[in-house]
Amino acid sequence: MNKEKFKVDFPSDEDIARQISFIVKEGLPKQETFFKQVYTMYRQLGFQYLFPNSIEIAFISILIAIFLLITGLHVRDYFEAEPGSVYTFIFVTSPLLYLTICSLSLYHIWDNRTYELEMTCKYDFFQLTAVRMLAFSIFCFAVNTAFIIAMVNTYHHISFVKAFLISTTGLFLFSTLTLFVLMNNQAKIVKIVLLVGWTAGNFLAFIWSKNFFLLVLNNISISVYVVITASLLVLYIKHLQKMMQFRKTEGVA
Template sequence: MKTDKTETIELPSELEIEQQINLIVARGLVPKQTFSAYLRLMYTRLGFRYMFHDWTEIAFALAAGSLLLLFALFLESSHSQVIEEDIYAAIFIGSPVLYLLVSTLFFVRRKHSDTYETEMVCKYNVYQLASLRMLAFSLICLALNVALVLAASAMFQHIHLLFALALSASSLFLFSVVFLYIILRIRSDITKYALISLWFAGNIGLKALYSTGYIQLLQTIPVSVYLLLTAVCGALYIKSLNQLRKLQNPEGAI
């Protein structure tokens, strides 16, 4: 009789098993996409024409707002009693105005648009579009603020240009972080408007009631601290935009 001979099966080692598991996991998982790569891909797929289809209205709003701020600077320059400290206070309070103008225009119009619900179920919904548009708004407003500060330095030659630029940039990004936090966390529209208005009302009120202390506080902080504040707020702003593009619930923030 023939005897059955069973072949010996060689089992893989622990190291080989671990390597194969890691290989399967690596191939099965979708690589995590960075925020910058996501924005580039979205812009490539949609293009400028769709992303900023209302660019003429945005340009008009920014131009009108810039001209109004420039006109206000011109009126102030005609008063000989205007002092350097008042200009710094105006720069800190007024730097977020253009950003608020275009951002509010975008959010309010989108939410009350007839196509809002349809856009919320698209591959790139209102939140994803907002993440790119808001980044563009902040950079454009930063450039316009720089131009306005340069104009102010030409009208009021006694102001410190680097200090004024750092003050303007820190104010813009600080407000941008607060604005996005309110948009993301607060559901009530009335509460949103009240909290956003509180930024300007609070600063104007402090300037009116405690002018000396308010101005001293702004001037006591060195340029390096304002630049650091700008960098920190800029990083937080990018993080908030990344959170914004991940929102999917139509009853969410906006």
């Protein structure tokens, strides 16, 4: 009796590759964009959990805004005598509000000892911090813009575009530095010294070397400021994306 040979049709290499691609595509969760992740976190957690000390932040923000406005008006004679010095003032003070509210937010985490708890949740410390810092930067950007408008209306010799770009450059330069410091394994005191030292160093440089500061800030063209600001903004978003995926077995010192 002749047995029929059982013939198996093996798939081609193209079919195998296509099936593997299909399995991987359907089996793995779809990678969300950064802003989609932020929206999902906000929708699932809510404003109150993401910003538990929002009332304190709002109160401190009002105080700092009033302080900057009063300071800007109080030194009117100096700014009118040294027209370019107002740009230095804007650059140095642009990250002040961001520094304050970020420090306040991180202090509450360290003081309440909630870091270990947040690291065990669905969204850990670094993901929550990334969302908070994004929100803080947007908020500070809006406050700084309002401050620039007030300064331009007070001092008619300054350019809104230039003042706006200088303020934005200072804000996102400091914001990017803050993310870099937080994602590196350094002691708490080192983080604080680095962040506070940036602003303090700018103030001291303005006092002791104001001619150099004025020379640098005033001689940079608008187009260069646009490139610098855009580059810092892209770098800041990339660091936020990196922080969203960041995992760390050690606690924040």
